[in-house]
Amino acid sequence: MKENAALTARRSRIGKVLPATFYDRDTEHVSRELLGCVLECTTAEGKASGIIVETEAYIGEHDPACHAAAGRTGRTAPLYGRPGIAYVYFIYGMYWCVNAVTRAEGLPSAVLIRALEPVTGIELMRARRGPARSDRELTNGPGKLCIALGIGREHNGTSLLRGPLVIREGERVGGRDVVVASRIGIKKAADWPLRWYIRNNDFVSRR
DNA sequence: TCGAAGATTGTCT
DNA sequence: GACAATCTTCGAG
Numbered sequence: 001m002k003e004n005a006a007l008t009a010r011r012s013r014i015g016k017v018l019p020a021t022f023y024d025r026d027t028e029h030v031s032r033e034l035l036g037c038v039l040e041c042t043t044a045e046g047k048a049s050g051i052i053v054e055t056e057a058y059i060g061e062h063d064p065a066c067h068a069a070a071g072r073t074g075r076t077a078p079l080y081g082r083p084g085i086a087y088v089y090f091i092y093g094m095y096w097c098v099n100a101v102t103r104a105e106g107l108p109s110a111v112l113i114r115a116l117e118p119v120t121g122i123e124l125m126r127a128r129r130g131p132a133r134s135d136r137e138l139t140n141g142p143g144k145l146c147i148a149l150g151i152g153r154e155h156n157g158t159s160l161l162r163g164p165l166v167i168r169e170g171e172r173v174g175g176r177d178v179v180v181a182s183r184i185g186i187k188k189a190a191d192w193p194l195r196w197y198i199r200n201n202d203f204v205s206r207r
Numbered sequence: 208t209c210g211a212a213g214a215t216t217g218t219c220t
Numbered sequence: 221g222a223c224a225a226t227c228t229t230c231g232a233g
Contacts, residue, residue, distance in 0.1 A: 090218090
C-alpha cells in the first residue's frame with residue numbers, strides 16, 4: 001500500500017518532454033541531470049516508463065571507450081547526429097543498449113542509460129522479462145531495461161523529443177544524492193569517473 | 208554470496 | 221575472424 005502511494009506520487013511528478021536544448025550541452029552535465037528524469041517507450045503493446053537512476057557518459061572520439069573512437073562508421077552514425085536523438089546498439093549477440101546523443105552536431109558523444117526504477121507499465125515489463133522476476137531485476141542494467149521497455153533497433157536514430165521513445169522531466173535529484181563513479185563493463189578508459197547514480201537507490205546495477 | 212564461463216550476432220579489420 | 225558499453229546459469233565455498 002505504502003509503495004503504491006509512493007508510485008502515485010512519482011507518476012504525478014512526471015512532466016514535459018525534455019527539449020533539444022537540454023541535450024545540447026556538456027555530456028557530463030547532461031548525464032548528471034538525466035538522473036531523476038523519466039524514460040518512456042510506447043509500443044503496440046502499451047506504454048512503459050521508469051525513472052533514470054544510473055547513467056554513463058561517452059565523450060567523443062578522444063574517449064577510447066566511446067564507439068566513436070573508431071571514427072564514423074555505419075554503426076556510429078547516430079552519434080554524429082543532432083542532440084536529443086537515440087543511439088541504440090546491439091551487443092553480445094543478444095542485448096540492446098540505449099543512449100541519448102548530446103552536444104552540438106559533429107561532436108560524437110552520448111549518455112548511456114544503465115538503470116531505471118519502474119514507474120508505469122510494470123505489468124508489461126514483467127511479461128517481457130519473465131514472471132519469476134523481482135521488480136528490481138526488471139530494469140537494473142542496460143540490457144535488461146531495453147527488454148523491459150521494448151526498445152530495439154527500430155528506435156535507433158529516432159528523436160527523443162517526438163517519440164515513440166521520449167525522456168520527460170521528473171524529480172529533481174539533489175547534489176548529495178548523486179554518486180560519481182568509474183564506468184562498468186569496459187576495458188578501455190574504465191577508470192574515468194563518468195558514471196553517475198542515485199545514492200541508496202535499489203535499482204542501480206552495481207554500487 | 209561470489210566468480211567463471213557460455214550464449215550469440217552485428218560490426219569492423 | 222575477433223571482439224563487444226551484458227546477462228544468466230552453474231558450481232564452489
